[in-house]
Each structure stands twice: as structure tokens, then as C-alpha cells.
Amino acid sequence: MPQILQMAALAAATLGTGAATMTVMNRDVADYPVPEGEWTAGNELDGRSYHIVGTALDTGEALEDELVFREGTFQSANCEEYCAFGWSDYRTKVEGGMIHFTARTECPDAPHTVVWYGTVSGGEMRVEGTWTTRRWYWTHQIGFAGSGSADPAAAVGVAG
Amino acid sequence: MSDPPRSGAGPLLLRGAILILFLLAATWATHLIREALDLHVRPENEQQVHRTIIVGAAAYVGLLALPFVPGAEIGLAMLAAFGAALAPLIYVATVASMMLAYTIGRLLPIGALERLLSRLRMHRAAALVGRAAPLSPDQRLAMLLDGQPKRAVAVGLRYRYLALALAVNTPGNSVIGGGGGIMVMAGLSGIFSPLATLLTVALAVSPVPLAVMFLGLAI
Numbered sequence: 001m002p003q004i005l006q007m008a009a010l011a012a013a014t015l016g017t018g019a020a021t022m023t024v025m026n027r028d029v030a031d032y033p034v035p036e037g038e039w040t041a042g043n044e045l046d047g048r049s050y051h052i053v054g055t056a057l058d059t060g061e062a063l064e065d066e067l068v069f070r071e072g073t074f075q076s077a078n079c080e081e082y083c084a085f086g087w088s089d090y091r092t093k094v095e096g097g098m099i100h101f102t103a104r105t106e107c108p109d110a111p112h113t114v115v116w117y118g119t120v121s122g123g124e125m126r127v128e129g130t131w132t133t134r135r136w137y138w139t140h141q142i143g144f145a146g147s148g149s150a151d152p153a154a155a156v157g158v159a160g
Numbered sequence: 161m162s163d164p165p166r167s168g169a170g171p172l173l174l175r176g177a178i179l180i181l182f183l184l185a186a187t188w189a190t191h192l193i194r195e196a197l198d199l200h201v202r203p204e205n206e207q208q209v210h211r212t213i214i215v216g217a218a219a220y221v222g223l224l225a226l227p228f229v230p231g232a233e234i235g236l237a238m239l240a241a242f243g244a245a246l247a248p249l250i251y252v253a254t255v256a257s258m259m260l261a262y263t264i265g266r267l268l269p270i271g272a273l274e275r276l277l278s279r280l281r282m283h284r285a286a287a288l289v290g291r292a293a294p295l296s297p298d299q300r301l302a303m304l305l306d307g308q309p310k311r312a313v314a315v316g317l318r319y320r321y322l323a324l325a326l327a328v329n330t331p332g333n334s335v336i337g338g339g340g341g342i343m344v345m346a347g348l349s350g351i352f353s354p355l356a357t358l359l360t361v362a363l364a365v366s367p368v369p370l371a372v373m374f375l376g377l378a379i
Contacts, residue, residue, distance in 0.1 A: 007263055010354040014259045017362060018252040025248035059200050082203040110207065133206055137213065137249040138242075140201050 022136060029141045032115040032130040034102045042092030044099050045069035050125045054146015063144055067118075067127070074103045079114055079131075083107035090116075097121070111135060123150040199241050213242065217253045224257035225264070227277070227285035227341030230334065231257070251366065254339075258328070258361045261340040265347020266354075273344070285344075288337050292348055300349040303336065321356060325364035339365075 049068040056063060065078035073087035090103040099120040106113050111134045118127035124147065131142040201209050216238050224231030235250045264273065270293050277286035292300050301320055302313060316323030327333060327342045336342065343361070346352045352360075 003267065006354055007267055010259065010263060010358065013355060013358055014256055017358065018256060021252050021255075022248055025251070056202075061200075061202070079203070082206075112203070112206075131203055133201075135210060137217075138245045140206070140245065142202070 026136070026138060028134070029132060029139045031104070031113060031132055032117055032128065032143070034115065034117045035100075037093045037095075037100070039091040039093050039102065041072055042069075042090045042101055043072050044092050044094065045074075045090070045101060045120065046071060048150055050127075050148045050150055052125065052127060052146045052148035054127070054144055057143035057145060063146060065146070067125070067148075074101075074105075074116070076105070076114070076116075079105065083109055083112055085114070125149070201242075209242075213238070213246070213249070217249060220250070221253050221257040221260065223340075224254065224338075225261040225340045225343070226282065227261075227288055227337040227344055228282065228334065229338065229340065232339065247370075251370070254365045255358075255362050258339055258343045258365065259358060261343035262347040262352070262354075262357055262361075265344035266350070267347070270348055273348075285337065285341065288341055289344070289348070292345055297349045297351040300345055301351065303345055320351060321360045324352065324357070325360050328361070328364045329367075 046069050049066060052063075052065045052067055054063050054065075055061060063078065065076055068075045068077065069090065070087075072089060074090040075085070075087050079085050085105045085107055088103050088105040090101050092099055092101045094100070101116070101118050101120065103116045104113065105116070112131060113134070114129060114131045116127060116129040118125055126145075126147045128145045129143070131144070133140045216234060220231055220234040220238070222231075223229045223234060235254060238246055239250055268276070270289060274286050274289045274293065277283075277289060292303060295303070298317060301317060301323065312323075312326070316326065324342070324346055327336075328339050333339070333342060337345065346357065
């Protein structure tokens with residue numbers, strides 16, 4: 001085999017070995033585990049917005065966000081600053097007068113996935129979730145939690 | 161006939177203790193630096209971190225492949241800054257870098273390689289290649305084992321892939337050109353087949369990143 005072909009084969013073998021290694025060694029991190037249940041397309045929260053205050057769970061960094069619901073879709077103002085996630089469908093289930101909601105949003109320009117899970121009782125919302133970035137060389141996740149109120153002036157807690 | 165002087169266990173234990181203390185101090189210092197730099201990945205800086213990692217990995221591959229250039233520190237710095245999650249990337253980049261150096265040594269005529277290194281003002285690397293030029297393949301292999309005990313050289317000449325793995329992992333191998341220099345010499349020798357070399361390198365450079373990844377060791 002000519003030397004140049006040997007080198008091309010070696011380059012292909014090195015790249016293949018590298019790709020296989022990354023596939024095996026790069027551990028995925030699961031998104032936020034949304035509780036099981038009879039989730040359906042949501043509309044119970046349409047027309048509402050919540051001012052949320054919370055923290056990033058790993059670092060304790062303070063977070064602040066505005067969660068907006070309209071026409072069966074959901075948007076986080078904070079996440080929108082970092083990537084144009086747009087409006088995403090949300091799902092709900094109602095148990096004992098409490099509205100549970102969840103949404104999964106994906107950034108179109110970068111490998112970010114944000115999973116939300118929250119509960120709404122009266123005018124108060126508690127929310128948790130994960131921001132997960134899956135690059136080819138690693139998976140990085142930020143967990144967050146917060147709470148807030150439908151009345152911006154009475155906000156008590158955020159996440160995002 | 162008098163017995164050869166015996167070295168007691170004391171100095172050995174002392175060396176071991178000093179090494180452990182050094183590692184503990186280095187780990188502590190690394191954590192301090194990491195905290196000081198506040199290198200947390202956040203949504204607002206993730207793109208910047210991504211670019212830094214890609215540029216750093218590319219620089220690592222290029223520099224580590226060059227003889228006498230301390231590229232390994234870039235890999236260690238990236239592990240220290242971004243943690244064990246980056247170990248797979250550092251491992252793959254190390255293997256790629258070693259194979260790049262081997263390919264350069266194998267593909268380029270030795271005279272052209274010496275001239276290229278001289279033009280790049282890498283005089284030590286050019287001298288290394290120049291010293292290897294008139295030698296036989298076995299003598300070039302022996303250069304990789306410079307500084308090893310005679311018995312190790314004899315074993316190395318017999319089991320050349322073992323010798324290559326040993327040379328790549330020998331602390332202080334920068335004296336003979338570092339990982340890049342060793343792999344260039346391996347390529348120049350013409351006695352290492354490409355696929356067996358890839359397998360050898362993949363195994364030889366695996367202990368540190370695998371330890372970091374699976375045992376969670378802090379760098």
C-alpha cells in the first residue's frame with residue numbers, strides 16, 4: 001500500500017477510535033425527571049405570567065425570570081436572552097386543585113435543552129428544572145429551583 | 161568481597177511522603193486557582209467556554225506533537241479548569257497528538273523534517289532529528305530509551321511497543337523530546353507499524369484520564 005494511503009488509513013483509524021471513545025466515555029446527564037402522570041396539552045395557565053426568583057442549585061447563584069403562558073405555549077424571558085428558544089408547548093395535569101405544568105424547550109442554535117416542572121396553587125408558582133448542554137465532548141447541566149407570584153409586585157422567588 | 165552498599169527503606173519512604181505531600185499541595189492549589197477564576201459554566205458564558213475548549217484542545221494537539229514543547233501542561237490546565245468531565249476529550253486529543261507526531265516522523269523525509277524544524281527555530285528538535293538521521297532503526301529506538309537502565313533498554317529493543325509505551329509515560333521524558341519527540345522518533349525509525357502504534361498509544365496514555373474520569377481524582 002502506498003505510504004500516503006497508509007497515512008490516510010491511519011488518520012481514519014485515529015479519528016474513528018476517537019469518535020468511538022467519545023461515544024463510550026462521554027456520559028450523558030438525564031434531563032429533569034418530570035413526574036409521571038396524565039399530562040395533556042395545557043391551557044389552564046394561558047394569559048398568566050409569573051415573576052420568579054430562585055437559585056442555580058450547584059452554585060447558589062441567584063436567578064430571576066419571567067415565565068409567560070399564552071395560547072398553550074410557554075416562554076422564559078431569561079432563557080430567551082441566551083438563545084431564541086421561542087414559544088414552546090406546555091403540558092398540564094390538575095391534582096387536588098393544584099395545576100402541575102411541564103415544558104421542554106430546545107435552543108435552535110446551540111445544543112441546549114431546558115426542562116421545566118412547576119406547580120401552581122392560587123397565585124403562587126413553584127418551579128424546578130434543568131438546563132442541559134450536550135456538546136460532543138461533554139454534557140453539562142445546571143439545575144435550578146425557584147418560586148414566585150402571578151403579581152410581579154409581590155414576587156417572592158425565580159429560576160431560569 | 162564486600163557487600164554492595166544497601167539503601168534503606170527510610171529514603172524511599174521519605175521520597176514517597178514528599179511526593180504525596182506535593183500532590184496534595186498541587187491539588188489544593190489547583191482548587192484555589194479554580195475558585196479564584198470562578199470558572200462556572202453558565203448559560204451566558206457557555207458559548208465562550210465552548211470556544212475556549214475547542215481552541216485549547218486544538219492548541220494542545222498541535223503543541224504536544226512538537227518535540228521539546230511542553231504541551232501536556234495545557235491538557236492538565238484544562239482538566240483543572242473544567243474538571244473530570246473533560247477527561248474524554250483530553251484523552252482523545254492526546255492520542256491524536258501522538259499519532260500526528262508519529263505520522264510526521266513517518267511521512268516526512270528525515271532531511272526535510274530537520275530543515276523544517278530548523279526554520280521553525282526549534283533547534284533542539286532539529287538536533288534530535290539530526291542525531292537520529294545516521295542511525296539504524298534499532299539505534300533510533302534506543303534513543304527513545306535514553307536514560308533508562310541497561311536492562312530496560314535490552315527489554316525495550318526486544319519488545320519495542322512496550323518500550324514505546326514506557327518512554328511516553330516516563331516522567332521527565334522532556335529531556336529526550338517529550339511525547340511529541342518520542343513519537344516523531346518512532347515514526348522516523350520505520351519499525352513501528354501504524355495500527356499497532358495507535359493501539360499502543362491508546363493504551364499508554366490512558367491511565368491518567370481514565371483515573372480522573374472513573375475514580376474522580378482531582379487534578
